[in-house]
Amino acid sequence: MYEQFYGLNTNPFTLETDPKWLFLSETHRGALGMLEYAILQHSAFSVITGPIGSGKSTLAAKILEQIDESMNVAHLNFVHSDMGSMLAWILYGFGQEYESSNRITLYDRLKTFCQEQVKLSRRNVVLIDEAQNLTGPQLEEIRTIANLNFGSTQALQILFIGQPEFRDTLAAPALEQLRQRIAVDYSILPLSVRETDEYIGHRLTGAGCDYAIFGHGAVDFIHSMTGGTPRKINILCDTLLSYGYLDEVRIVDQDYAIEVMKDRSRSGMVALGIGATATAGR
Numbered sequence: 001m002y003e004q005f006y007g008l009n010t011n012p013f014t015l016e017t018d019p020k021w022l023f024l025s026e027t028h029r030g031a032l033g034m035l036e037y038a039i040l041q042h043s044a045f046s047v048i049t050g051p052i053g054s055g056k057s058t059l060a061a062k063i064l065e066q067i068d069e070s071m072n073v074a075h076l077n078f079v080h081s082d083m084g085s086m087l088a089w090i091l092y093g094f095g096q097e098y099e100s101s102n103r104i105t106l107y108d109r110l111k112t113f114c115q116e117q118v119k120l121s122r123r124n125v126v127l128i129d130e131a132q133n134l135t136g137p138q139l140e141e142i143r144t145i146a147n148l149n150f151g152s153t154q155a156l157q158i159l160f161i162g163q164p165e166f167r168d169t170l171a172a173p174a175l176e177q178l179r180q181r182i183a184v185d186y187s188i189l190p191l192s193v194r195e196t197d198e199y200i201g202h203r204l205t206g207a208g209c210d211y212a213i214f215g216h217g218a219v220d221f222i223h224s225m226t227g228g229t230p231r232k233i234n235i236l237c238d239t240l241l242s243y244g245y246l247d248e249v250r251i252v253d254q255d256y257a258i259e260v261m262k263d264r265s266r267s268g269m270v271a272l273g274i275g276a277t278a279t280a281g282r
Helices: 026-040 056-066 086-093 103-119 136-145 166-170 173-179 193-206 218-226 230-247 254-265
Strands: 045-049 071-076 123-129 157-162 182-187
Touching: 026 045, 026 056, 026 157, 026 182, 045 056, 045 166, 056 071, 056 123, 056 157, 071 086, 086 103, 086 136, 103 123, 136 166, 136 173, 166 173, 193 218, 193 230, 218 230, 218 254, 230 254
Parallel strands: 045 157, 045 182, 071 123, 123 157
Antiparallel strands: none
16 A cells, blocks of 8 residues: 555565564574574474464565475374364375374384485474474374484474464473474564564565664664564554554654554554553653
8 A cells, every 4th residue: 555655566464474574683692503503413302482463474485485396294283182083184294195083004104214214315394483393192192103203313303483382382391202302492572672673674665665664763763663573563564664654644753653653553453462552651
């Protein structure tokens, strides 16, 4: 709606997980590096966690984009506690036949598939997004499946990406054996004020912007309202530019941003956790 007014060629604050939008803050760069290391080192289990909206799914998309033809990837981005056998879902992720009620049959199919791929020098990676939805028994099943090795070759590598509460599940005594096999464990943190400024600039530049739309104090205000969470930054920036377009405001400064939020919060802004009194004292 506002792209033409601000001289943009696309919406810079879209919520899509296209890896082209990935901004590498200090901890995002660290998480990406650790995932790359885990894959190269054939690590059995890796864990990356971060708050809701911190860019985990975009990071996962970036990893998938970088994986070369020497790897098979089963990307499970819809896991939940009622999904049944993880063995069947992993087979499904690899594009293998998964319809059977016999677990021995399913295990034999996965073993045969992995054995054939190892002979071809191809690695098998299972990327599990939203891992916090998994239960203890599901994680224990995944651990036993990952024991499928051929000599010194790790036949399956498991990458867990989830919210911080995933660590609470992993802390259960019953999952001690799984915890001991986690080679990479990294947490993504919210953006600092400086990183928020760089993130907004990264998004605007990617959309073809050639000037600073957000003026004096606006970035500090945006950071204070979003806590440095990328998804919330996108939502707030998109709101500010939508209002700016309607009001024909070329530069969104702090005063204008505050007025927009006062107006917007009268009806609530659930996505940011903002209600009618959220900006009353500003």
